[in-house]
Amino acid sequence: MTGAQAILTSLIEQGADRVFGYPGGAIMPLYDALLDSPVTHYLCRHEQGAAFAAIGYARATNKVGVCIATSGPGATNLLTSLADAKLDSVPLVVITGQVARAAMGSDAFQEVDVLGLSLSICKHSMQVMEPGDLQPMLNRAFAIAREGRPGPVLVDIPKDIQLGFVPEHSPRPCNTASLPQASHNDIEQANRLLAQSQRPVVYIGGGVGMASAVPQLRDFLCRTQLPHVSTLKGLGSADYHHPLYLGMLGMHGLAAANLAVQQSDLLLIIGARLDDRVTGKLDEFAPEAKIIHVDIDPAEIHKRRHANVSLLGDLQHILPALECTSSKSAWSAQIEQLKQQKGNRYEDHVKGKEIDAPSLLRRLSDLSADDAIVCCDVGQHQMWVAQHMQFSHPTRHLSSGGLGTMGFGLPAAIGAQVAEPDKQVVAVCGDGSFMMNVQELGTLRRYQMPVKIVILDNQRLGMVKQWQELFHNERYSETDLSDNPPFSQLAAAFGIASAEIADAGEVEQALTTLLEHPGPYLLHVRLNHQANVWPIVPPNTANHEMWEQAR
Amino acid sequence: MTYDLELLLSDQPAALERVLQTARYRGFKVRQLQMRQRGSGLQLSMQVSGPQPINILTTQLHKLYDLASLNIEQTLPQTA
Numbered sequence: 001m002t003g004a005q006a007i008l009t010s011l012i013e014q015g016a017d018r019v020f021g022y023p024g025g026a027i028m029p030l031y032d033a034l035l036d037s038p039v040t041h042y043l044c045r046h047e048q049g050a051a052f053a054a055i056g057y058a059r060a061t062n063k064v065g066v067c068i069a070t071s072g073p074g075a076t077n078l079l080t081s082l083a084d085a086k087l088d089s090v091p092l093v094v095i096t097g098q099v100a101r102a103a104m105g106s107d108a109f110q111e112v113d114v115l116g117l118s119l120s121i122c123k124h125s126m127q128v129m130e131p132g133d134l135q136p137m138l139n140r141a142f143a144i145a146r147e148g149r150p151g152p153v154l155v156d157i158p159k160d161i162q163l164g165f166v167p168e169h170s171p172r173p174c175n176t177a178s179l180p181q182a183s184h185n186d187i188e189q190a191n192r193l194l195a196q197s198q199r200p201v202v203y204i205g206g207g208v209g210m211a212s213a214v215p216q217l218r219d220f221l222c223r224t225q226l227p228h229v230s231t232l233k234g235l236g237s238a239d240y241h242h243p244l245y246l247g248m249l250g251m252h253g254l255a256a257a258n259l260a261v262q263q264s265d266l267l268l269i270i271g272a273r274l275d276d277r278v279t280g281k282l283d284e285f286a287p288e289a290k291i292i293h294v295d296i297d298p299a300e301i302h303k304r305r306h307a308n309v310s311l312l313g314d315l316q317h318i319l320p321a322l323e324c325t326s327s328k329s330a331w332s333a334q335i336e337q338l339k340q341q342k343g344n345r346y347e348d349h350v351k352g353k354e355i356d357a358p359s360l361l362r363r364l365s366d367l368s369a370d371d372a373i374v375c376c377d378v379g380q381h382q383m384w385v386a387q388h389m390q391f392s393h394p395t396r397h398l399s400s401g402g403l404g405t406m407g408f409g410l411p412a413a414i415g416a417q418v419a420e421p422d423k424q425v426v427a428v429c430g431d432g433s434f435m436m437n438v439q440e441l442g443t444l445r446r447y448q449m450p451v452k453i454v455i456l457d458n459q460r461l462g463m464v465k466q467w468q469e470l471f472h473n474e475r476y477s478e479t480d481l482s483d484n485p486p487f488s489q490l491a492a493a494f495g496i497a498s499a500e501i502a503d504a505g506e507v508e509q510a511l512t513t514l515l516e517h518p519g520p521y522l523l524h525v526r527l528n529h530q531a532n533v534w535p536i537v538p539p540n541t542a543n544h545e546m547w548e549q550a551r
Numbered sequence: 552m553t554y555d556l557e558l559l560l561s562d563q564p565a566a567l568e569r570v571l572q573t574a575r576y577r578g579f580k581v582r583q584l585q586m587r588q589r590g591s592g593l594q595l596s597m598q599v600s601g602p603q604p605i606n607i608l609t610t611q612l613h614k615l616y617d618l619a620s621l622n623i624e625q626t627l628p629q630t631a
Binding site for chain 1: 563564565568569572576604606607610611613614616
């Protein structure tokens with residue numbers, strides 16, 4: 001068996017039957033072997049797009065996503081996506097071709113030290129230098145990508161190892177890292193704090209979905225009836241119908257969520273890392289709250305805020321052991337009132353009015369299938385999606401959280417559609433972000449994937465413009481994108497059906513047409529560039545001092 | 552504060568770079584460094600200093616797959 005055949009054998013053994021990538025010189029033996037392999041390869045139009053597609057696949061399924069690229073520029077084009085996967089803890093195995101071992105270190109054509117480049121943006125990375133190590137390393141890469149807190153693993157494989165013969169390898173389970181387990185004493189201590197608290201709030205992060213602990217979380221919230229809020233990555237974990245669910249907290253969190261957290265005397269933080277976009281001014285974040293921090297990663301405990309009790313381990317085991325034995329009815333009533341006072345308000349889509357993006361997105365959410373997968377880019381539209389759309393599960397909301405990578409939405413939607421071919425997949429994009437991976441329209445056309453694209457076009461780099469307006473004295477520097485191409489014509493060039501709307505009276509019909517169209521479809525929505533995202537917590541400000549409207 | 556760390560690493564490509572990169576990124580300066588082969592692994596004696604609690608660094612070092620063991624030998628006040 002050649003090295004290239006061995007790679008594909010390992011992929012099949014690991015259940016990776018669908019992969020994304022882009023060929024090139026140093027990975028050609030693997031692409032040659034693909035022709036005779038049951039592995040299905042999806043050709044994207046840029047390595048970054050291919051890796052985002054693998055991320056979309058992984059995030060829609062909680063399985064390991066796989067991406068393949070060549071050496072040199074192929075490898076460097078992957079780096080942004082690797083960093084994205086690292087910061088959002090996405091299980092990924094990325095295979096790069098490398099120049100032949102004899103040429104390594106000689107500045108050969110398309111040679112780059114991808115191992116060195118990857119160190120700070122991967123959970124782990126490896127370079128195969130002996131044929132006999134190839135399959136054991138690949139198996140280990142999958143184990144590392146999955147175990148504990150997931151993340152991306154890079155495997156760099158010289159071309160001569162792909163071409164040469166590798167010894168037979170019997171697959172056997174890898175030694176995985178032993179995961180921490182919360183002690184009985186710690187759980188009792190957490191339960192005591194929960195019982196003693198007067199104003200507890202549950203703060204839900206992306207770890208719940210990644211631990212496949214959504215049922216355990218919902219059961220805990222049903223048993224305890226505690227008020228709860230979510231991070232961007234945690235959206236979909238809690239049942240959005242729950243009367244004590246307050247939505248997203250943080251810089252663009254909903255007012256009720258931020259106010260409840262600020263008033264709390266106990267925060268139960270589950271699978272979250274107290275990101276700066278969540279806490280605002282850290283010294284004034286939930287100033288009276290004790291902290292119970294539940295996570296799989298010991299490095300997150302005490303990193304940003306001291307935890308009174310920390311529970312390290314698998315959420316599937318910890319959540320059923322947590323309980324709250326005292327009633328919080330007065331606090332719950334206060335929360336329900338707060339939710340009522342600060343609830344979102346939406347506009348009717350009346351002819352002759354400008355389109356209101358939050359109202360459009362809420363309608364899109366109502367019209368979409370309950371298990372639709374929504375992917376988005378980064379910026380104002382991303383926050384509107386988080387604030388105004390509802391998700392039945394965290395695998396139904398794919399958003400670049402930690403790295404905040406523009407250009408994420410379209411390729412992630414392609415990966416999600418490959419993972420879930422029968423589900424509705426919608427990419428909500430900003431006009432700036434869409435242009436960053438616009439080439440992936442070619443991938444949509446090639447595979448005729450029925451991804452629905454909604455471009456919220458305010459002809460601006462909207463979030464940066466908003467900050468320039470609010471915090472830089474309206475000095476608008478390089479945020480005018482009014483020379484965007486006509487997006488419908490762009491779609492037509494790729495053979496993709498499209499429509500353009502600018503009047504609120506057109507919203508209902510346009511959304512219905514979008515969702516009912518059998519193939520890929522692009523809806524270009526023209527917005528007033530003056531619209532901003534509210535609330536916003538200004539920099540170095542406590543969350544309860546958020547601005548809920550323009551001042 | 553200044554901390555002396557003793558690390559045992561597996562002898563893998565980039566193992567030393569990972570340790571140094573982690574220390575730098577987490578806000579610690581490497582003051583002294585000595586590395587030698589020990590059996591099939593690498594023994595690293597490293598003195599670092601930084602304003603943050605050392606667990607900010609050690610919890611990250613423990614995540615490195617090339618790390619076999621880590622001990623904090625002693626803690627010294629930081630010198631100018």
